[in-house]
Amino acid sequence: MSDVRILGTGAYVPDRVVLNDEVGAAAGVDDAWITRKTGIRQRRYAAPGQATSDLAAEAARAALEAAGITADQLSVIVVATSTPDRPQPPTAAYVQQRLGAAAAAAFDVNAVCSGSVFALSAAEGVLARRGGHALVIGADIYSRILDPTDRKTVILFGDGAGALVLGPAQSGPRIRHSALHTFGEMSHLIEVPAGGSRRPLxxxxxxxxxxxxxxxGREVRRFVNDHLPQLAKQFLHEAGVIPDDIRHFVPHQANGILLQEVFDKMALPHATMHQTLADHANTGAASIPLTLDAAARQGAFNPGELILIAGFGGGMAAGLALVEW
Incomplete structure (x- = not known):
């Protein structure tokens, strides 16, 4: 019997490389300070004519090629983003048009930096009813919404996209379990204050x-350290595995120092943590699929190994997925 599997991964980052000294100049910090505080060395910025859908479509094409399917075989396209092309229509509609995926339903998910895990769960649900193939994309252009003088934020982010193709197969990576959490009482910790119905810009x-x-920043760090390890422990128990079983950890690429703190608290003795933030910084909803694609293309995963995926960010939200490669 066929099961829904991950058939292929893909990623895309813009051409422009932005080093720490460049991004830190207006914020009054330098390369040494940024590297020490974040572990980030550089990031990519979208070109003036590029929108989120352009990055998403490029990552999608790479994932479709890796999966060996064409866009007309897609049943659904889910784009996770908090930096859409426009408030409406959904960015996924532009991606559908660019790919020529006329048969696919297309919609966006906004769970900020946890978005790709939420989108993955949504796509699984659609495939359970509709069948066929799903394209899950995380894509963000944070360079357009950053205050260049705010050293707490401008140093952390870059632009990029990552994608996964899901579909029926008898073998290959499969999602064994997932869980989604939102802590709305903390929604004020991360926000873009204006530009919506609460406060038009x-x-x-x-x-x-x-x-x-x-x-x-300090409250966000406290949220991640206080909540994510406990949520992961509960998640693994629900999935019927123990921490010793996990061989790989793919977290949202928020901040290198924070990730090491969280990884130490996770107590995953046999796991390797995968990171791309040194070269790409925090790419929002793109960071998990981008990092998963990088590790997969490097041959880091072996058949049967368990991968714990953890997204966290604005909302405040956390999304967890267990993948058996």
């Missing part, structure tokens, strides 16, 4: 910088 808001991404 007007000249006064622009003057105040309300169009920029804002984060209460």
């Amino acid at each position: 007007d000249p006064a808001g622009l003057h105040e910088g309300q169009q920029y991404f804002a984060m209460i």
